[in-house]
Amino acid sequence: MLRIEKLTKAFGQNVAVDAANVEVDKPQMIGIIGRSGAGKSTLLRMLNRLTDHTSGAIHFEGQEITALKGAAKREWQSQCAMIFQQFNLVPRMDVVSNVLHGTLNRRSTLATLFNLYPTEDIHRAIDILDRLGIAEHAPKRAEALSGGQQQRVAIARALMQNPRIILADEPIASLDPMNAQVVMQALRRIHEEDGRMVIANLHTLDTARRYCDRVIGMRAGRIVFDADPSKLTTSMAREIYGAGAEFSESATSTEIETLDATEKAKMEAEAYV
Amino acid sequence: MAETTASPRDLGGIHDDYMALTRQKRLYSLVLLIIFIALMVAGFSVAGGRNAGSFWGGIDNFFDYPSELVIEASGKLSEFPDHFVTFFPALIETVNIAAAATLLGALAAIFLSLLSTRGMARFPMLIPVFRRIMDISRAIPEIVVALVLIFILGGGPVPAMIAIAIHTAGALGKLFSEVNENADLKPVDGLASVGATWGQKMFLGVVPQVAPNWLSYALLRFEINVRASAILGFVGAGGLGYELKNAISWGQGRYDEAAAIFLLLFLTIVVIDQTSSHYRDRLTHGSKSERR
DSSP, X not given: OEEEEEEEEEETTEEEEEEEEXXXXXXXXXXXXXXXXXXXXXXXXXXXXXXXXXEEEEEETTEEGGGOOHHHHHHHHHHEEEEXXXXXXXXXXXXXXXXXXXXXXXXXXXXXXTTOXXXXXXXXXXXXXXXXXXXXXXXXXXXXXXXXXXXXXXXXXXXXXXXXXXXXXXXXTTSOHHHHHHHHHHHHHHHHHHOOEEEEEOSOHHHHHHHOSEEEEEEXXXXXXXXXXXXXXXXXXXXXXXOOTTOOHHHHOOOHHHHHHHHHHHXXXXXXX | OTTTSOOOTTHHHHHHHHHHHHHHXXXXXXXXXXXXXXXXXXXXXXXXXXXXXXXXXXXXXXXXXXXXXXXXXXXXXXXXXXXXHHHHHHHHHHHHHHHHHHHHXXXXXXXXXXXXXXXXXXXXXXXXXXXXXXXXXXXXXXXXXXXXXXXXXXXXXXXXXXXXXXXXHHHHHHHHHHHHHTSOSHHHHHHHTTTOOHHHHIIIIIHHHHHHHHXXXXXXXXXXXXXXXXHHGXXXXXXXXXXXXXXXXXXXXXXXXXXXXXXXXXXXXXXXXXXXXXXXXXXXXXXXXXXX
């Protein structure tokens, strides 16, 4: 399905992504982990063609994505939705308009300028919002919503595109644990119910473990780990993050249960002493 | 997943409400479009009725003068370097008028803008007064001020300089005060807490935040003023405008000189633009050595 071959991106002297090879043969939920600056975002942005690559190639079902130009490139972008850390909605427009932006590739500029979307598209947008549990916010301005709600609007925009792939660049990094859970569960449900491929950059290991079928670890632009989450041992994680023995997964966790579990373990340990 | 599985309650209601909202928005867009078209049609028909000739009848001749100028000037390309040398002193005079006017006008604009911005003004009661002063100095065309001053002071660069400075003070004052409104007032509070005077608060707390924008507006104004001072030359203020007035009149066979003057003006604007973006960049981001 998706094949990434020796994909490289260099910014001057800095190599952000260094000869990355990834092969995906069926729709999976893939988590990419690594410390900041490891090249995770650049990899996703190259997949969406927001950033141009330096060398290598991306193929999707026989089509060379990296060679597309102009209208063909925008056509690919409409099939390959992107979700951003900072949501990247238009703050002063209402929620439904933001969701309808998912159809821009299919509509003429003039029709969208005058807000002439077909009625069935508008109804579909509201249905998608309802699926994500925020239909009652439909007429509000996007800026009036909380972070978690805005991220769900962004997911609704992505679903409105009816995409083959959903890319999520740190979708939960600016959310509190409760909202992070809602957003990750929404992404997982989209993967399971619609059978869409989801590739997400994640900054916590336990999120990757809990929601993903496959985990890719990046370090300094290189892919150093690519397997299912059960193979992701603590020593492997230390290698991906370049950390020493002081690295502890639960210290960075955003899961409510993990924190409880550590507390409990600590208390039990103390009880034995 | 309590939040994501909303009950199907009233989804039809949300559909209908939003469709009603959309229809209302489309109606507004349609009304605006009709007003726009009506204004365009009305404007054109009024202008067409007042014109001595007809607009569409005369538009064919629109390029006659420029093409004649270009054809005649390109026949005498070899004389251009000579013209540049001849007109260079006049250019210096024009740029001088513009520079002095911009400096004086910008200084006045700084004080006017600080005195007329809410939250910063020294005398909040007098904000409307300073605003009206700026309005007045913007409203009077600089050519009128220049003509009056030439009548009083006699011809020459000083009346032009004063006229342009007055207009600049009003125009820049308004732009500066809009920049000031977006400045963060927390540093001003910080300085007030150590007992700073109004001048200290403004020049140490506000100016560092707004200086890059001020500079870029001032340099844009400098460009406009170069052109304005060239125009004032037409009414006897000296400089490039005086030479241009003599060269550009139809049928004297001096279009090569006019073209050379236009080229000089264009090059001056390019130089100002390039310098302005360079220094603005340095002011916002720091010089290269200061960067990481």
